[in-house]
Amino acid sequence: MSDAPEKDVSSLFEAPPMAEQERMVEAILFATSEPMSARQIEARLPHGADVAEALVHVRKRYQGRGVHLTKIGDAWAFRTAPDLGFLMQKEQVEERKLSRAAMETLAIIAYHQPVTRGEIEEIRGVSVSRGTIDLLLELEWIKLGRRRMTPGRPVTFIVTQTFLDHFGLESARDLPGLKELRETGLLENRPPPGAPIDLATGEEIEDEDGEADDQDDMFT
Numbered sequence: 001m002s003d004a005p006e007k008d009v010s011s012l013f014e015a016p017p018m019a020e021q022e023r024m025v026e027a028i029l030f031a032t033s034e035p036m037s038a039r040q041i042e043a044r045l046p047h048g049a050d051v052a053e054a055l056v057h058v059r060k061r062y063q064g065r066g067v068h069l070t071k072i073g074d075a076w077a078f079r080t081a082p083d084l085g086f087l088m089q090k091e092q093v094e095e096r097k098l099s100r101a102a103m104e105t106l107a108i109i110a111y112h113q114p115v116t117r118g119e120i121e122e123i124r125g126v127s128v129s130r131g132t133i134d135l136l137l138e139l140e141w142i143k144l145g146r147r148r149m150t151p152g153r154p155v156t157f158i159v160t161q162t163f164l165d166h167f168g169l170e171s172a173r174d175l176p177g178l179k180e181l182r183e184t185g186l187l188e189n190r191p192p193p194g195a196p197i198d199l200a201t202g203e204e205i206e207d208e209d210g211e212a213d214d215q216d217d218m219f220t
Helices: 011-012 018-031 037-042 051-061 081-086 102-112 118-123 128-140 160-168 178-184 213-219
Strands: 067-072 074-081 142-144 156-159
Touching: 018 037, 018 051, 037 051, 037 074, 051 067, 051 160, 067 160, 074 081, 102 118, 102 128, 102 156, 128 142
Parallel strands: none
Antiparallel strands: 067 074, 142 156
16 A cells, blocks of 8 residues: 555645636636626636636726726626727728617617617607618617517517627616717707707707706607
């Protein structure tokens, strides 16, 4: 019988130190162009690694740097710091611009999701063409949600992770107000038909809370 000391087999399955886990997570996210969920990251790490804690450390280390670790929905990705985004811009011909109908439809879906086509039409006050929905689906800014448990079981629409990533949002709860949407071009500055207008300035009349009167009609 051998007198050699037995090896601690459990040590072979111990997770690496947190500093090393942090480096691993950083390397994985740096090498991918698409956001990754914690589960996807965990699948690449050694057994026993604490992905959630490692992500917290990485995110903290990149605060104030040129790139940030950003949470997009339930996924994570490195993105340029918001205040440095202008450095990445370049002049180019815009090949496709969303129509007003598409922008309004997208905004309604974002703020009312999950929402059916009939509900979109009720909010807009006009019908929504199949082409508008198809375009937003093609851009991968919206996707099909669960069917309503109502007669006919109509499908619902919700925004996608691609939409959140494009607008720099962690979740739909971070969506801006109506004024901010218009400033970013998601909605036209032109007020909807019937909105009260200040004849002196040509702008919508705001209520006591500082919001335009059509806020309740479209985004509540």
